[in-house]
Amino acid sequence: MSTPTSAPKKLGLREKYARMTRDLAWEPSYQPKDKIYPQAGLEGIKIEDWDRWEDPFRLTMDAYWKYQAEKERKLYAIIDAFAQNNAQLNVTDARYVNALKLFLTGVTPLEYAAHRGFAMVGRAFPGAGAQVACQMQSIDELRHVQTQIHTISHYNKYFSGFEEWRHMHDRVWYLSVPKSFFDDAMSAGPFEFITAISFSFEYVLTNLLFMPFMSGAAYNGDMATVTFGFSAQSDEARHMTLGLEVIKFMLEQHPDNLPIVQRWIDKWFWRGYRLLTLVAMMMDYMLPKRVMSWQEAWEMYFEQNGGALFADLARYGIRMPRHWEVSVKEKDRLSHEAWATFYNYGHAAAFHTWMPDESEMAWLAEKYPASFDARYRPRYEHWIAEERAGRRFYNPTLPMLCQVCQIPMVFTEPDDPTTTCYRESHYHGEHYHFCSDGCKDIFDAEPEKYVQSWLPVHQIYQGHCGGGSVPEVLRWYRLEAGRDNLDYLSSPDRQNWQRWKGEAAAG
Amino acid sequence: MSASATVLAYRGEPKDTAEHFHGNHLLYLGWDRHLMFCAPVCVPLPPDTPFSVLTEQVLPAAYAQHPDFARIDWNRVEWLLDGQPFTPDPARTLAEQGIGHKSLLRLRTPGLDGLGGSAS
Numbered sequence: 001m002s003t004p005t006s007a008p009k010k011l012g013l014r015e016k017y018a019r020m021t022r023d024l025a026w027e028p029s030y031q032p033k034d035k036i037y038p039q040a041g042l043e044g045i046k047i048e049d050w051d052r053w054e055d056p057f058r059l060t061m062d063a064y065w066k067y068q069a070e071k072e073r074k075l076y077a078i079i080d081a082f083a084q085n086n087a088q089l090n091v092t093d094a095r096y097v098n099a100l101k102l103f104l105t106g107v108t109p110l111e112y113a114a115h116r117g118f119a120m121v122g123r124a125f126p127g128a129g130a131q132v133a134c135q136m137q138s139i140d141e142l143r144h145v146q147t148q149i150h151t152i153s154h155y156n157k158y159f160s161g162f163e164e165w166r167h168m169h170d171r172v173w174y175l176s177v178p179k180s181f182f183d184d185a186m187s188a189g190p191f192e193f194i195t196a197i198s199f200s201f202e203y204v205l206t207n208l209l210f211m212p213f214m215s216g217a218a219y220n221g222d223m224a225t226v227t228f229g230f231s232a233q234s235d236e237a238r239h240m241t242l243g244l245e246v247i248k249f250m251l252e253q254h255p256d257n258l259p260i261v262q263r264w265i266d267k268w269f270w271r272g273y274r275l276l277t278l279v280a281m282m283m284d285y286m287l288p289k290r291v292m293s294w295q296e297a298w299e300m301y302f303e304q305n306g307g308a309l310f311a312d313l314a315r316y317g318i319r320m321p322r323h324w325e326v327s328v329k330e331k332d333r334l335s336h337e338a339w340a341t342f343y344n345y346g347h348a349a350a351f352h353t354w355m356p357d358e359s360e361m362a363w364l365a366e367k368y369p370a371s372f373d374a375r376y377r378p379r380y381e382h383w384i385a386e387e388r389a390g391r392r393f394y395n396p397t398l399p400m401l402c403q404v405c406q407i408p409m410v411f412t413e414p415d416d417p418t419t420t421c422y423r424e425s426h427y428h429g430e431h432y433h434f435c436s437d438g439c440k441d442i443f444d445a446e447p448e449k450y451v452q453s454w455l456p457v458h459q460i461y462q463g464h465c466g467g468g469s470v471p472e473v474l475r476w477y478r479l480e481a482g483r484d485n486l487d488y489l490s491s492p493d494r495q496n497w498q499r500w501k502g503e504a505a506a507g
Numbered sequence: 508m509s510a511s512a513t514v515l516a517y518r519g520e521p522k523d524t525a526e527h528f529h530g531n532h533l534l535y536l537g538w539d540r541h542l543m544f545c546a547p548v549c550v551p552l553p554p555d556t557p558f559s560v561l562t563e564q565v566l567p568a569a570y571a572q573h574p575d576f577a578r579i580d581w582n583r584v585e586w587l588l589d590g591q592p593f594t595p596d597p598a599r600t601l602a603e604q605g606i607g608h609k610s611l612l613r614l615r616t617p618g619l620d621g622l623g624g625s626a627s
Contacts, residue, residue, distance in 0.1 A: 044510045341545040379543050379627035397548035397569040400535040408546035418626035420537055420547060422611065430521060431609040451521040458523045461551045
């Protein structure tokens with residue numbers, strides 16, 4: 001029997017993809033293109049031919065839904081099993097849960113910002129291939145927000161500090177660091193946004209965000225978080241490919257694009273690296289069972305892998321990001337400077353801080369032989385003695401912040417780890433202060449943007465944060481004093497944990 | 508071509524000029540080689556505050572928890588105002604001696620090197 005000739009021919013994957021992208025693009029006749037895509041020319045990037053865009057992943061919508069639905073069925077089955085088995089009791093120690101608090105308040109809202117950002121740039125790009133790639137990533141990011149909220153919501157039933165995560169992201173002082181990072185990208189043009197997020201963050205630095213949190217979760221018995229990590233990972237591979245494609249496309253389109261792209265790579269490497277300060281301290285201090293040190297991670301993922309990437313991009317004229325060598329000088333101090341900051345201001349943080357115990361100090365001394373015993377151990381031993389004497393140290397005065405990264409000025413001179421690094425610019429008669437040459441360069445290139453920084457300390461002194469006293473500001477943060485903040489030793493989290501584990505042992 | 512004329516013409520409104528602070532100026536204070544205080548601090552003060560208020564009230568409130576603080580010989584303190592060596596007059600006000608809004612005042616205390624000499 002022969003097939004009836006009238007039956008429609010089924011499209012192959014390639015054909016389907018071509019119909020979905022190029023066939024959806026048409027030449028407008030009612031309006032000129034520059035009015036339809038008004039942002040495409042603002043940044044000075046020249047694109048001669050959008051059809052030269054190489055689609056890094058040829059995924060059709062039906063394939064996308066089918067594949068993602070399958071992954072999420074598995075994810076939600078595991079989350080259900082996790083909840084039914086009270087698997088929160090299997091994590092190494094309740095201190096671990098503080099890493100999740102930092103993730104939910106600091107990282108999950110960035111996934112949502114990425115969802116918005118990619119939807120915006122997908123609309124702004126005139127090329128159909130780029131539009132589709134951005135739309136897919138926008139949907140990915142929204143799924144990541146949802147899976148993270150659903151996974152972590154289980155912990156909210158048992159531990160403090162989770163329930164006001166969205167409110168906190170817009171208000172709490174240290175969360176202005178991740179928030180302003182993404183706001184900076186979203187308020188740039190579409191080409192800078194995609195260079196910042198897809199290339200500098202997703203391609204160059206994402207391994208240093210996801211690897212530590214997901215491996216840390218696996219090492220510390222948190223299978224729920226591991227599962228959303230795995231679910232997101234296959235998307236991340238696509239996002240990284242997009243990041244590299246974007247850079248190559250801009251550089252191949254016109255030689256004038258090179259200096260603009262290099263400046264963005266310099267800027268966003270430094271912005272991303274400063275943001276990762278939070279990850280450094282999570283790795284070295286917040287995981288009861290450590291995966292690797294921050295220094296080891298930086299050597300592997302940035303110095304080796306990143307170095308190879310930039311060697312590969314040299315044929316386009318791209319060089320290593322400016323000030324990368326400062327990040328190498330800081331690798332044996334970054335996590336200690338960060339943890340000391342949260343220990344100083346633990347009364348105003350929505351997670352708990354603590355001093356490492358003797359075995360953890362031994363691990364730190366082994367991983368950081370050149371710095372830990374000489375510089376950080378004496379500080380910790382003093383703080384432990386103070387705590388035992390009933391005088392747990394908290395810094396009573398609000399810190400000076402960097403105008404660009406918004407982190408308190410805790411970083412030290414690249415060549416002298418015992419001296420605070422101060423940098424300053426004068427602009428229209430005002431002083432502006434920075435933590436580093438990297439942040440000062442960013443300000444000096446776009447001062448009109450960064451004079452507007454919403455710096456939490458200055459906002460408190462202007463009277464915009466619920467009042468002038470710490471209790472008033474904590475209320476404005478929706479941070480419940482005595483429960484969400486302060487030392488882990490005195491926390492309800494710890495008391496509950498001991499009770500649960502004691503009962504479990506007795507039963 | 509670099510960024511378009513629209514971008515180059517953009518002007519932002521500075522968020523932290525002095526008039527937003529209810530009559531106060533912001534002053535940043537840093538105590539060198541005492542990194543137990545993780546960062547320099549930021550305090551709002553009226554510009555007509557006498558300098559002696561800094562040494563008698565503001566600095567003790569910020570730093571008295573440190574065992575070195577009680578050992579400071581105030582006659583030997585070296586001051587840096589906005590990066591330049593500075594000799595304060597305790598009786599004159601901050602404004603009278605050039606300590607302005609968002610100025611940075613650092614103090615160095617020779618012989619006091621932090622906890623166990625660790626600059627902490």
